[in-house]
Amino acid sequence: MNTHNVLLCSNIQPPPAKYGGRHTVTLIPGDGIGPDLLNHVREVFRFSCVPVDFEVVHVNSADESEDDINNAIMAIRRNGVALKGNIETIHTMAPSVKSRNNLLRTNLDLYANVMHCQSLPAVQTRHKNIDIMIIRENTEGEYSSLEHESVSGVVECLKIITRTNSLRIADYAFKLAREKGRSRVTAVHKANIMKLGDGLFLQCCREVASGYPDITFDSMIVDNTTMQLVSKPQQFDVMVMPNLYGNVVSNVCAGLVGGPGLVPGANYGLNYAVFETATRNTGKSIAGKNIANPTAMLLAGCMMLDHLKLYDYATMIRNAILSTMNETRLHTADIGGQGTTSEVVQSIMRNIQSKGPLISER
Amino acid sequence: MTARSVQSLSGALKLLFNNRLTRVYGAATCTQRHKSSYTPPPARYGGRHTVTLIPGDGIGPELCKHVCELFRFCCVPVDFEVVNVDSTKDSEDDINNAIMAIRRNGVALKGNIETNHNLPPSYKSRNNLLRTTLDLYANVMHCQSLPGVRSRQNNIDIIIIRENTEGEYSSLEHENVPGVVECLKIITRTKSLRIADYAFKTARAQGRRRVTAVHKANIMKLADGLFLECCKEVASGYPEITFDSMIVDNTTMQLVSRPQQFDVMVMPNLYGNVVSNVCAGLVGGPGLVPGANYGKDYAVFETGTRNTGKSIANSNTANPTAMLLASCLLLDHLKLHAYASMLRRAILCTVTETRLHTADLGGHGSTSEVVRSIMSAVQSTGPRTLSI
Numbered sequence: 001m002n003t004h005n006v007l008l009c010s011n012i013q014p015p016p017a018k019y020g021g022r023h024t025v026t027l028i029p030g031d032g033i034g035p036d037l038l039n040h041v042r043e044v045f046r047f048s049c050v051p052v053d054f055e056v057v058h059v060n061s062a063d064e065s066e067d068d069i070n071n072a073i074m075a076i077r078r079n080g081v082a083l084k085g086n087i088e089t090i091h092t093m094a095p096s097v098k099s100r101n102n103l104l105r106t107n108l109d110l111y112a113n114v115m116h117c118q119s120l121p122a123v124q125t126r127h128k129n130i131d132i133m134i135i136r137e138n139t140e141g142e143y144s145s146l147e148h149e150s151v152s153g154v155v156e157c158l159k160i161i162t163r164t165n166s167l168r169i170a171d172y173a174f175k176l177a178r179e180k181g182r183s184r185v186t187a188v189h190k191a192n193i194m195k196l197g198d199g200l201f202l203q204c205c206r207e208v209a210s211g212y213p214d215i216t217f218d219s220m221i222v223d224n225t226t227m228q229l230v231s232k233p234q235q236f237d238v239m240v241m242p243n244l245y246g247n248v249v250s251n252v253c254a255g256l257v258g259g260p261g262l263v264p265g266a267n268y269g270l271n272y273a274v275f276e277t278a279t280r281n282t283g284k285s286i287a288g289k290n291i292a293n294p295t296a297m298l299l300a301g302c303m304m305l306d307h308l309k310l311y312d313y314a315t316m317i318r319n320a321i322l323s324t325m326n327e328t329r330l331h332t333a334d335i336g337g338q339g340t341t342s343e344v345v346q347s348i349m350r351n352i353q354s355k356g357p358l359i360s361e362r
Numbered sequence: 363m364t365a366r367s368v369q370s371l372s373g374a375l376k377l378l379f380n381n382r383l384t385r386v387y388g389a390a391t392c393t394q395r396h397k398s399s400y401t402p403p404p405a406r407y408g409g410r411h412t413v414t415l416i417p418g419d420g421i422g423p424e425l426c427k428h429v430c431e432l433f434r435f436c437c438v439p440v441d442f443e444v445v446n447v448d449s450t451k452d453s454e455d456d457i458n459n460a461i462m463a464i465r466r467n468g469v470a471l472k473g474n475i476e477t478n479h480n481l482p483p484s485y486k487s488r489n490n491l492l493r494t495t496l497d498l499y500a501n502v503m504h505c506q507s508l509p510g511v512r513s514r515q516n517n518i519d520i521i522i523i524r525e526n527t528e529g530e531y532s533s534l535e536h537e538n539v540p541g542v543v544e545c546l547k548i549i550t551r552t553k554s555l556r557i558a559d560y561a562f563k564t565a566r567a568q569g570r571r572r573v574t575a576v577h578k579a580n581i582m583k584l585a586d587g588l589f590l591e592c593c594k595e596v597a598s599g600y601p602e603i604t605f606d607s608m609i610v611d612n613t614t615m616q617l618v619s620r621p622q623q624f625d626v627m628v629m630p631n632l633y634g635n636v637v638s639n640v641c642a643g644l645v646g647g648p649g650l651v652p653g654a655n656y657g658k659d660y661a662v663f664e665t666g667t668r669n670t671g672k673s674i675a676n677s678n679t680a681n682p683t684a685m686l687l688a689s690c691l692l693l694d695h696l697k698l699h700a701y702a703s704m705l706r707r708a709i710l711c712t713v714t715e716t717r718l719h720t721a722d723l724g725g726h727g728s729t730s731e732v733v734r735s736i737m738s739a740v741q742s743t744g745p746r747t748l749s750i
Contacts, residue, residue, distance in 0.1 A: 095583035102581065126514040142547070147584035153551035157585035159530070163541030190632070193490065195483040196535035197545035223639040227667065230618060230643030244578070248636050251611040255618030279615065 032282035034085020136246025166204035173240035261293025264300035320351035420670035422473020510714035524634025554592035561628035576629035649681025652688035708739035
């Protein structure tokens, strides 16, 4: 019997690895600014004596074979949790080379992408008091990578919407809204044009909404949504949507609260969770220059600690990050400051040290 | 197949088969002419143009009425042929009448026709039918910051050129397995080349220096990859214009933080929808920006963001600026440039100097007050008008 196949097909997954009280988490550095930022995360975790060990798995984006990404996927199945940087999709390679990030999300069935956009007091933005949770379907929709060119010069790209996945994501959205005490869920769609596709999505959301009478449900067409987001974003509470609209809307919201360097993102599946920056930027142009904003990746690390139920560590690091951002006001270039990445990280570590708990020597 | 091509086909066959098949094709020619897409030039009789007017739903009818009022007041030599399209009816007769009227006149001004969600999925969007049947392949929207309008960003000047007939709006969906819907997004080489060519020609004509293609080719490699490739090919023929590309998610994020970096943008249908709405929101809202749909033979003008505005219909609070500026674009298209600039000046004067704003821009004016103010602005600049 092929044990490799049995392991991949098996539905019985081990719980997140915890041995001797220490968790093991898969770390995928990715490309661009990913490796630098993840090094900083490790540095901060080590400094704060967080009981997490990282199993580093490299994925070479220039490699056509899928071995690297399969190793990464197997490592995540083993550990249950991962922290990753974005893996670049090189345009000049053949179309058969699928996006590695996409492969990871679909193989592990990480169906919900959750992004929480909040205005931070010290970051200068044009809009204030934004507090939006975006829940985006992560595995189907326009990202099915199903395209073909039946006739030369005519490409058909399939967008798949299924009832099961739509019900699942709607259910996740409402559960999360209830858990966080939110009062309103908005479904974003384009059902006036894509009547069957987005019509099905909308119908599933309505069905699920009927089971949560304490939460208001409404829907909005994606073009109107983006226009409202740009003029009056405070009206939105929780938003749920298919894959592509989720991509656009989450980037608009990230832009509204201050940019891609500030917002962390989480991808949840039934058995696994992978944490990364919300807008999934590789940041090739600023790689290696020590100017990237580490906030997004560090906050993603805190979300991971929350997921592992290490709440104290998560709160401690999160408070330090927010305090550096809001009180010390040490900002990197993307939010208008002059600090470097290492300066910000040092400031965060000093903050942790001053708050008191057990730390290792710097 | 056009009547012309059928005739040439029968001509070619004549040579091949020595008149034996022309009898058969003679009959075909007649029926083809009945369904022909041969188009007369824009209607002009006695120096007056005839333009099709489709009021649509929501705020459409009242805004179109204001356009008629204003044109009559300024003695613009345009007559409107009104064609009503009932959005509650299932049959396609209404929209076919409208399409035939546009074929006849060559130019149209329209309000948005509502797509009722409760009707079955076989009922296609009337606006979409109009665009695809008339092959209005380019949707052009020019977003500019207006001095008197309060907005969070300033100095925005972006031209958005959006492919209008294919992409995600092909209305091709099917449910092979219950609970699994497949939606087809079509990208073709010919249409991508056509829209890219249009974009570069427009950029050159308006003296613009940079064209940005918006895509998602890292995920949709074949489809958006083809679109991007076509844009690059066309770009090589315009060396004085810089061409670059940006992924749609990054584009929307950049638009929200630094929209001044964009000049001309070209993109497929759905991204065009989202990006144009973001830009409209940035310059002040849906009530300010006009849009134009151009095809090879026809042009249809409407508001840029195609809102029905059902919630504010008949309450005299809608902003007429977008529809009135769209009518100015129409006048420019008919080469009535003097009238177009006169009206445009009056409209912009009301918005920026008099600062008479409707509710959507934060003011208290009603639609009729704004229109009256525009009419007095026109009257004061001198040319012959009717009395108010």
